[in-house]
Amino acid sequence: xxxxxxxxxxxxxxxxxxxxxxxxxxxxxxxxxxxxxxxxxxxxxxxxxxxxxxxxxxxxxxxxxxxxxxxxxxxxxxxxxxxxxxxxxxxxxxxxxxxxxxxxxxxxxxxxxxxxxxxxxxxxxxxxxxxxxxxxxxxxxxxxxxxxxxxxxxxxxxxxxxxxxxxxxxxxxxxxxxxxxxxxxxxxxxxxxxxxxxxxxxxxxxxxxxxxxxxxxxxxxxxxxxxxxxxxxxxxxxxxxxxxxxxxxxxxxxxxxxxxxxxxxxxxxxxxxxxxxxxxxxxxxxxxxxxxxxxxxxxxxxxxxxxxxxxxxxxxxxxxxxxxxxxxxxxxxxxxxxxxxxxxxxxxxxxxxxxxxxxxxxxxxxxxxxxxxxxxxxxxxxxxxxxxxxxxx
Amino acid sequence: xxxxxxxxxxxxxxxxxxxxxxxxxxxxxxxxxxxxxxxxxxxxxxxxxxxxxxxxxxxxxxxxxxxxxxxxxxxxxxxxxxxxxxxxxxxxxxxxxxxxxxxxxxxxxxxxxxxxxxxxxxxxxxxxxxxxxxxxxxxxxxxxxxxxxxxxxxxxxxxxxxxxxxxxxxxxxxxxxxxxxxxxxxxxxxxxxxxxxxxxxxxxxxxxxxxxxxxxxxxxxxxxxxxxxxxxxxxxxxxxxxxxxxxxxxxxxxxxxxxxxxxxxx
Numbered sequence: 001x002x003x004x005x006x007x008x009x010x011x012x013x014x015x016x017x018x019x020x021x022x023x024x025x026x027x028x029x030x031x032x033x034x035x036x037x038x039x040x041x042x043x044x045x046x047x048x049x050x051x052x053x054x055x056x057x058x059x060x061x062x063x064x065x066x067x068x069x070x071x072x073x074x075x076x077x078x079x080x081x082x083x084x085x086x087x088x089x090x091x092x093x094x095x096x097x098x099x100x101x102x103x104x105x106x107x108x109x110x111x112x113x114x115x116x117x118x119x120x121x122x123x124x125x126x127x128x129x130x131x132x133x134x135x136x137x138x139x140x141x142x143x144x145x146x147x148x149x150x151x152x153x154x155x156x157x158x159x160x161x162x163x164x165x166x167x168x169x170x171x172x173x174x175x176x177x178x179x180x181x182x183x184x185x186x187x188x189x190x191x192x193x194x195x196x197x198x199x200x201x202x203x204x205x206x207x208x209x210x211x212x213x214x215x216x217x218x219x220x221x222x223x224x225x226x227x228x229x230x231x232x233x234x235x236x237x238x239x240x241x242x243x244x245x246x247x248x249x250x251x252x253x254x255x256x257x258x259x260x261x262x263x264x265x266x267x268x269x270x271x272x273x274x275x276x277x278x279x280x281x282x283x284x285x286x287x288x289x290x291x292x293x294x295x296x297x298x299x300x301x302x303x304x305x306x307x308x309x310x311x312x313x314x315x316x317x318x319x320x321x322x323x324x325x326x327x328x329x330x331x332x333x334x335x336x337x338x339x340x341x342x343x344x345x346x347x348x349x350x351x352x353x354x355x356x357x358x359x360x361x362x363x364x365x366x367x368x369x370x371x372x373x374x375x376x377x378x379x380x381x382x383x384x385x386x387x388x389x390x391x392x393x
Numbered sequence: 394x395x396x397x398x399x400x401x402x403x404x405x406x407x408x409x410x411x412x413x414x415x416x417x418x419x420x421x422x423x424x425x426x427x428x429x430x431x432x433x434x435x436x437x438x439x440x441x442x443x444x445x446x447x448x449x450x451x452x453x454x455x456x457x458x459x460x461x462x463x464x465x466x467x468x469x470x471x472x473x474x475x476x477x478x479x480x481x482x483x484x485x486x487x488x489x490x491x492x493x494x495x496x497x498x499x500x501x502x503x504x505x506x507x508x509x510x511x512x513x514x515x516x517x518x519x520x521x522x523x524x525x526x527x528x529x530x531x532x533x534x535x536x537x538x539x540x541x542x543x544x545x546x547x548x549x550x551x552x553x554x555x556x557x558x559x560x561x562x563x564x565x566x567x568x569x570x571x572x573x574x575x576x577x578x579x580x581x582x583x584x585x586x587x588x589x590x591x592x593x594x595x596x597x598x599x600x601x602x603x604x605x606x607x608x609x610x611x612x613x614x615x616x617x618x619x620x621x622x623x624x625x626x627x628x629x630x631x632x633x634x635x636x637x638x639x640x641x642x643x644x645x646x647x648x649x650x651x652x653x654x655x656x657x658x659x
Contacts, residue, residue, distance in 0.1 A: 016657060074656070078492040081653040095492040102487050104412060106419050111412070118408035119491055121401035 005090055006171055006202040007053040007076060012085035014046040014071055014226075045071045046226045048085070048373070053219075055091070055170075056200040058193075060213040060220035060234060062241045068226040069206050070175055073097050076204065077173050091170040091202065095119065098175055100160035105149035109140065109159060112148050116163045130166055137162040158185060165192055171202040190215075210238040225345065247311050264362050267296040270350050272370050281370040285378060285386070287339050289370070294332040295352060295362070301327050302353040304360065305335045310345040310369070315384060321353065340386040343374040402497060409501035410508070417505075428509050429516055432468050436461045443581050453583050454614045458520045462613060463580040463605050465513045470546050470601055471571050473506035477550030478557050478567055485659040495652040499554050503547055510539075521613070531611040538608045541637055545600050548640035551648040558651065558658050578602045584618040593623050600633040 017040040045068045053059045063069045074080045076087055077097050102119050103112050113134060117127035135141050138158040143151060151159070193216050196203050207213060213220050213234050220237035222230040222244075230240050274280050275288040283289055291305050304319030320326075320333065327333065348367035351360030374380075418424045440457055443449045450456030480502040487493060521528075557563045578601050579587070587593050596602050597620040610619045620630040 079489065079656045096490060098490050101490040104416065106416055107412065111415065115408045115412055118405045119487075119493065121404065123400060123404035124407070 003090075004054050005052050005088075006055045006057070007090070007204070008086075008088040009049055009051050009072075009076070010086045010088070012046060012049045012072075012075065012082045012087060013044065014068070014075060014080065015042050015044045015083045017041075018043050044226060046075075046082075049223075049226070049228055050085075051221060051228065051231060053202060053204065055202055058197055058203045058216050058218045059205070060217035060237070061204065061206045061223060062208070062210070062213060062220060062237060063223035064245070067223045069223050070097075072223070073173055073175055073204065073206050089171065092168070093171040094164075094167045094169045094173055095121075096164070097173050099164055100156055103148055103156065103160065106147060108147055109144040109151065113144075113159070113163060116160070117166070120163070120167050122166070134159075134162045134166065137165075154182065154185070161185070161189070172196065172204070174203065174205045174207075176207060210242060213238050227343070244311060266300065266352060266362050267294075268350065268352060268362055268364065269294045270348060270364065270367050272348070272368055281368065282373065283339050283370060284373050285339060285341060285343060285375040287372075289337055289339050291335040291337070291348065291350075292332065293335070293350060293352075296331065298330040299354050300330060300352045300361075301355050303333050303335075304351040304353070305337075306349040307337070307341075307346050308349055309384065310347065313384060315341060315346065317349070319351070319353075339372055341372050342381075342384050342386075343372050345369060345371050397494075402494060405493060406497055406501055406504070409497065410504045413501065413505045414508070428512050432461075432465055432513055433516065435468075436464055439464065439581060449582050449586065452585070452616075454616060455521075455524050455526050456583075458517065458524050458526060459609055459613050459617070460581070461520060462517055462609055463578075465510070465517060466542060466605050466608060467575060467578065467580050467601065469506055469510040469513070470542060471575075472509065473503050473543075473546040474549050474553060474567065475571070476502040476506060477546075478553040478564060480550075481554045481558055481655060482659060488659060489656050495655055496551070496648065499547075499550055499648070503543070503550055506546075507543065526613055529611065529615070531615075534611040535608060538604050538611065541600065541634070542604045544641050545604075545637045548637070548642070548644035551644035552640075555648045555651040555655075558655055574599075574601065578605060580605065584623075590623070593618065594629070597623055598629075598632050598636075600637050603630075603633040 049072065061069045061072065071080065074097060075082050076089070077093065077095060078089075079097070096119065100116075102116055104115065107115065110131075113131060114124060114127050122130075135144055138155070138161070140151075140155050140159060143155065148156065190212075193203070197216065205212075205217070217234040219231065220234045221228060222237045222241050224244065229244075230237055269292075271279050271292045272281055273290045273292060274283065275290075277290070293303055293305075302319055302321040304317065304321070306317030307315040309315055316337075347369035348364075350362075350364045350367050352362040353360045414425075418427055421427060423430065436457075440460060444456060444460065450460065453459055477499050480498050481488065481495065484498050487498070488495065553563060553567060577596065578599060579596060584593060584596070584606060587596065597606065597618075603620045606617060606619045609617050620633065624630050
């Protein structure tokens with residue numbers, strides 16, 4: 001890692017074990033050990049994420065709820081350990097990601113200032129020296145000897161914020177600070193951000209506020225389902241994020257409308273297999289995928305398979321009828337396709353048809369889904385599909 | 394080693410201990426005085442029951458002080474392990490949101506218990522003066538014995554606090570073990586009351602029994618059984634120390650192996 005890099009996230013994955021029934025009793029462990037049954041599910045929150053942040057950058061991370069951005073921030077802060085991969089931090093990093101962590105409602109404002117200062121690494125002498133400034137900035141001089149539980153939430157946030165900005169670290173992590181506080185407080189936040197930018201501090205901010213991203217960030221990243229969807233200019237990322245919100249909304253609506261079509265199933269089974277014939281739903285770009293269809297009605301004489309990206313775009317769809325493929329067996333067919341696709345999540349739409357009928361008699365709108373990972377031997381490219389191409393001179 | 398005693402860690406440790414103390418007697422009229430009153434009141438009860446009614450202490454000089462000393466040492470051990478046990482889970486809000494060395498949390502609750510012990514030892518000293526206990530030269534051993542108790546409790550605390558994150562039953566189990574331990578340790582009854590020598594030997598293999606007996610021997614009266622008298626030579630009297638060392642190392646290793654996943658398991 002060179003000297004210009006502040007943070008390097010290197011192929012980081014994070015998996016959580018989610019117990020089905022919170023299993024924190026010894027009896028539970030004994031019983032389950034005896035039954036040899038796993039009572040947890042694993043949930044992969046981040047999948048092979050890599051990126052670098054340079055010193056002095058104001059880096060925004062955006063994504064929908066549950067996309068893994070807060071987990072990522074916690075790992076950078078050192079609160080969670082990555083399941084795989086490494087995170088290198090070059091410089092002193094703030095240890096907290098939220099305001100007011102460690103505030104104790106039973107202590108007075110003054111006592112909380114010292115406690116919070118200690119969490120930032122300041123001893124009593126140092127805190128005493130800046131105490132007046134902190135209180136003045138928070139504008140709550142009168143309340144400092146009252147217990148924190150008697151503060152309004154706005155007062156608590158102001159106090160927490162004015163302590164937090166004292167942190168003497170070169171890298172700052174901020175998770176959704178902008179969501180709280182009134183307009184005056186937000187203006188204070190923004191002023192503080194300007195100061196940070198001027199002082200060439202490295203800042204990583206997680207937020208839903210696209211206007212803040214466009215205004216402050218020098219670069220931004222869009223995370224979806226634990227994977228990096230886009231890293232780039234703040235306005236591009238903000239636009240992509242807003243669009244994806246709209247798209248998800250649209251798909252949700254469309255799915256409701258499509259439901260009118262056929263009720264038949266003909267016992268249709270759909271299996272996705274890799275090039276070794278093993279059933280799986282994980283592929284890599286350029287892999288060969290086989291979709292095996294089987295049904296129990298001999299009248300079927302054509303089939304169609306469409307690959308759709310999770311965000312709704314149709315990647316490619318065709319059928320035996322268009323391809324002039326004649327059935328010799330009438331209970332199964334295999335469809336082989338090279339997945340020249342961008343990394344992401346996809347699902348299948350499968351239809352079966354009968355002689356003389358225009359519309360399919362069986363239509364599975366939300367067929368099996370599968371994941372395409374990036375082919376690491378291949379260079380990065382933009383777009384949905386890798387077209388056949390060549391450079392000439 | 395340097396990193397463990399850094400300025401930041403010391404500042405954090407002192408604030409955490411301070412907070413512990415402030416919060417503990419929050420809202421009670423007598424406040425800190427309860428740290429002293431609690432063992433004294435317990436002492437009064439046990440004294441009335443065991444010394445006045447059951448007459449257990451016959452034959453031991455300064456039995457009241459002897460009894461109080463045992464209670465204070467046991468209380469320290471009990472308080473430290475019980476408080477540390479819940480410390481990691483109790484500070485879950487910090488652990489999930491901020492990067493601080495995990496051991497500091499356990500260490501700070503152990504320091505709170507240690508401060509309490511210090512206060513209680515002052516009370517013992519007063520009692521000793523009132524009772525005209527002669528000061529032996531062996532009293533110089535006392536700090537070493539206290540360190541032994543502290544290290545034993547620390548090893549257990551590290552193990553218990555880390556295990557409690559995953560298995561919440563530990564809290565109840567430990568309570569029962571401490572109850573049993575209180576009666577299996579010659580605190581209320583003089584060791585001489587147990588006439589079976591093998592049983593005496595077994596009891597003294599417990600580091601707490603060995604330490605309390607040694608502490609009493611060194612400071613209050615030589616007329617009490619200690620492990621090297623009971624075993625009369627031989628290397629057996631080293632067993633309690635081996636147990637302490639093993640507990641400390643085991644506790645440290647287990648805590649270290651679990652510390653990274655506290656945030657997600659709490």
